[in-house]
Amino acid sequence: xxxxxxxxxxxxxxxxxxxxxxxxxxxxxxxxxxxxxxxxxxxxxxxxxxxxxxxxxxxxxxxxxxxxxxxxxxxxxxxxxxxxxxxxxxxxxxxxxxxxxxxxxxxxxxxxxxxxxxxxxxxxxxxxxxxxxxxxxxxxxxxxxxxxxxxxxxxxxxxxxxxxxxxxxxxxxxxxxxxxxxxxxxxxxxxxxxxxxxxxxxxxxxxxxxxxxxxxxxxxxxxxxxxxxxxxxxxxxxxxxxxxxxxxxxxxxxxxxxxxxxxxxxxxxxxxxxxxxxxxxxxxxxxxx
Amino acid sequence: xxxxxxxxxxxxxxxxxxxxxxxxxxxxxxxxxxxxxxxxxxxxxxxxxxxxxxxxxxxxxxxxxxxxxxxxxxxxxxxxxxxxxxxxxxxxxxxxxxxxxxxxxxxxxxxxxxxxxxxxxxxxxxxxxxxxxxxxxxxxxxxxxxxxxxxxxxxxxxxxxxxxxxxxxxxxxxxxxxxxxxxxxxxxxxxxxxxxxxxxxxxxxxxxxxxxxxxxxxxxxxxxxxxxxxxxxxxxxxxxxxxxxxxxxxxxxxxxxxxxxxxxxxxxxxxxxxxxxxxxxxxxxxxxxxxxxxxxxxxxxxxxxxxxxxxxxxxxxxxxxxxxxxxxxxxxxxxxxxxxxxxxxxxxxxxxxxxxxxxxxxxxxxxxxxxxxxxxxxxxxxxxxxxxxxxxxxxxxxxxxxxxxxxxxxxxxxxxxxxxxxxxxxxxxxxxxxxxxxxxxxxxxxxxxxxxxxxxxxxxxx
Numbered sequence: 001x002x003x004x005x006x007x008x009x010x011x012x013x014x015x016x017x018x019x020x021x022x023x024x025x026x027x028x029x030x031x032x033x034x035x036x037x038x039x040x041x042x043x044x045x046x047x048x049x050x051x052x053x054x055x056x057x058x059x060x061x062x063x064x065x066x067x068x069x070x071x072x073x074x075x076x077x078x079x080x081x082x083x084x085x086x087x088x089x090x091x092x093x094x095x096x097x098x099x100x101x102x103x104x105x106x107x108x109x110x111x112x113x114x115x116x117x118x119x120x121x122x123x124x125x126x127x128x129x130x131x132x133x134x135x136x137x138x139x140x141x142x143x144x145x146x147x148x149x150x151x152x153x154x155x156x157x158x159x160x161x162x163x164x165x166x167x168x169x170x171x172x173x174x175x176x177x178x179x180x181x182x183x184x185x186x187x188x189x190x191x192x193x194x195x196x197x198x199x200x201x202x203x204x205x206x207x208x209x210x211x212x213x214x215x216x217x218x219x220x221x222x223x224x225x226x227x228x229x230x231x232x233x234x235x236x237x238x239x240x241x242x243x244x245x246x247x248x249x250x251x252x253x254x255x256x257x258x259x260x261x262x263x264x265x266x267x268x269x270x271x272x273x274x275x276x277x278x279x280x281x282x283x284x285x286x287x288x289x
Numbered sequence: 290x291x292x293x294x295x296x297x298x299x300x301x302x303x304x305x306x307x308x309x310x311x312x313x314x315x316x317x318x319x320x321x322x323x324x325x326x327x328x329x330x331x332x333x334x335x336x337x338x339x340x341x342x343x344x345x346x347x348x349x350x351x352x353x354x355x356x357x358x359x360x361x362x363x364x365x366x367x368x369x370x371x372x373x374x375x376x377x378x379x380x381x382x383x384x385x386x387x388x389x390x391x392x393x394x395x396x397x398x399x400x401x402x403x404x405x406x407x408x409x410x411x412x413x414x415x416x417x418x419x420x421x422x423x424x425x426x427x428x429x430x431x432x433x434x435x436x437x438x439x440x441x442x443x444x445x446x447x448x449x450x451x452x453x454x455x456x457x458x459x460x461x462x463x464x465x466x467x468x469x470x471x472x473x474x475x476x477x478x479x480x481x482x483x484x485x486x487x488x489x490x491x492x493x494x495x496x497x498x499x500x501x502x503x504x505x506x507x508x509x510x511x512x513x514x515x516x517x518x519x520x521x522x523x524x525x526x527x528x529x530x531x532x533x534x535x536x537x538x539x540x541x542x543x544x545x546x547x548x549x550x551x552x553x554x555x556x557x558x559x560x561x562x563x564x565x566x567x568x569x570x571x572x573x574x575x576x577x578x579x580x581x582x583x584x585x586x587x588x589x590x591x592x593x594x595x596x597x598x599x600x601x602x603x604x605x606x607x608x609x610x611x612x613x614x615x616x617x618x619x620x621x622x623x624x625x626x627x628x629x630x631x632x633x634x635x636x637x638x639x640x641x642x643x644x645x646x647x648x649x650x651x652x653x654x655x656x657x658x659x660x661x662x663x664x665x666x667x668x669x670x671x672x673x674x675x676x677x678x679x680x681x682x683x684x685x686x687x688x689x690x691x692x693x694x695x696x697x698x699x700x701x702x703x704x705x706x707x708x709x710x711x712x713x714x715x716x717x718x719x720x721x722x723x724x725x726x727x728x729x730x731x732x733x734x735x736x737x738x739x740x741x742x743x744x745x746x747x748x749x750x751x
Contacts, residue, residue, distance in 0.1 A: 041420050042420065148571060236513075
């Protein structure tokens with residue numbers, strides 16, 4: 001009786017497990033299949049087996065490594081800025097303020113906007129002829145072009161990311177602050193600690209696991225950057241703002257080389273897996289998981 | 290079971306059954322019967338008797354027609370409505386328009402064709418006929434059969450039909466022509482520039498940085514985004530400068546000539562426009578829309594653009610500042626030894642084909658045959674399309690509807706060259722865009738950019 005009761009639980013999860021496996025395993029296996037063939041639109045029904053040639057082509061492709069480096073740099077810049085800003089906003093709003101709920105609701109609005117729409121909006125906002133931002137800047141005597149070269153384009157992409165995703169960090173940090181126990185704060189106040197010491201020695205250590213978790217999540221999310229560069233800069237000037245996902249998209253959908261695109265995707269998967277493993281080890285050390 | 294819970298269960302069951310009934314009724318009402326239609330013709334003759342005759346039952350086939358969403362699909366929808374209204378019953382062929390999102394169109398139709406799905410009978414394959422030919426039905430034998438095709442293709446501009454040929458066989462029919470023109474402010478520039486030197490001189494003259502009295506901020510707009518369509522725009526300047534564009538059968542020569550003096554000159558002009566701020570600094574991210582917006586705002590004097598922009602620019606409501614000031618001219622070029630000036634314009638043709646996996650190829654061809662007639666294409670033009678058909682272009686009705694036609698005819702006739710239909714057409718222009726935009730933005734020199742493009746393109750075309 002106990003044996004059959006033990007087995008039945010596996011049958012009960014099968015209806016959801018099977019489709020899930022199909023939707024994840026099948027594309028993965030197909031990606032490996034594509035990656036070891038020369039397969040394009042024209043050779044789709046009779047591909048040529050090429051072994052590891054596609055992987056070698058990716059490994060020696062300067063533009064691929066540039067895009068990986070650029071994406072890592074981008075993620076490494078936006079993540080700490082968003083964490084710091086999000087935490088600051090959470091601390092500022094973690095008190096009794098009139099209209100706090102309305103302010104929080106408005107702050108979360110960028111999260112409801114699709115990234116592609118956000119990119120279109122920002123491209124218009126920063127347009128030198130019709131954009132609101134350059135208009136205001138010119139009014140105060142500042143003449144700046146937001147897309148004139150790599151540096152300007154890069155900063156504009158960063159601003160867009162911060163505007164859209166800082167609210168995500170904010171809401172996580174805010175929830176964390178709300179859930180913190182009161183007793184350490186009361187004890188600190190009794191001992192005469194000022195706000196700086198309280199933040200440094202109580203708030204930050206208690207929030208550290210949560211902040212580390214959201215940092216890893218944001219970093220991995222920023223690494224998947226596609227919409228902003230595709231719409232705002234096209235990966236240019238040249239290919240200077242081409243991210244790894246945009247590179248893969250180009251290879252697969254514009255050049256139509258499915259084999260090379262699959263190999264690129266798998267390469268990126270392994271890079272991400274290594275990064276995630278390192279992240280998980282850090283999280284494990286601070287006892288989050 | 291308590292009284293309350295029994296009521297809840299009964300209520301839920303009643304709701305479920307009611308929902309099923311409503312859904313079934315809606316489905317039954319929405320269903321359109323597709324089969325036999327008796328046709329009755331009533332004719333009144335001189336004698337005061339009425340003759341009634343019933344024409345035999347005819348099975349009706351639905352041909353699924355895919356199109357490029359936007360003004361083109363708006364236009365064809367009206368043409369197909371007319372077919373359905375007047376021709377469907379007699380021919381037994383009904384058309385149904387199927388659209389995908391503009392961004393996803395190419396990916397979607399490629400997937401359908403690759404899968405060998407008969408989901409679509411007619412596919413709008415854009416200009417990818419070279420890449421997709423093996424999934425499309427060759428049409429030569431259909432055109433050769435007078436019982437199926439009693440019309441003529443001679444009305445089309447020859448380059449338009451050539452664009453849909455692969456290995457000498459016709460795989461599609463053109464519906465829209467896109468050609469490059471120089472758009473300029475005719476109120477400020479009475480005579481458009483004919484040579485590249487004149488273009489550069491005028492562009493500088495109408496840039497405020499070099500002429501404080503200039504009515505425009507910038508003399509020229511470079512569409513500088515790393516985008517394959519922008520590479521096509523630059524290619525017209527390349528060709529007018531004496532360079533070798535990517536024409537059908539000349540792809541290898543075009544790659545080898547990428548480092549020619551003509552190519553370097555064409556790219557240097559654009560690089561100088563950006564460096565000297567004759568083009569707006571942000572134009573490094575401009576594509577079609579932004580370039581139009583800059584001109585519509587009255588901030589720039591000239592630019593190279595697709596003819597599709599002309600309708601919008603000459604629309605009073607959409608371009609209130611410049612609608613009556615828009616001039617069109619051939620792309621300025623070099624002076625040849627015989628004294629004439631070389632003008633060349635990239636042109637490509639959008640069009641449709643029959644899916645090889647279609648289960649209604651003959652019916653699809655009959656519909657296609659109608660769409661090649663002057664009447665159908667005149668309607669298409671009036672509703673927003675731009676068919677490359679001489680007979681349509683010369684009609685007063687067409688010229689009234691699209692005022693730019695008289696200006697475009699000589700460009701199409703004398704200066705336009707057809708874009709390559711090589712299977713790697715997208716790859717070619719994408720690689721070109723990547724490298725030349727690096728030169729425009731000053732990231733790399735003109736020489737290095739063209740050399741890098743040449744090396745990468747050699748591996749694609751080998």
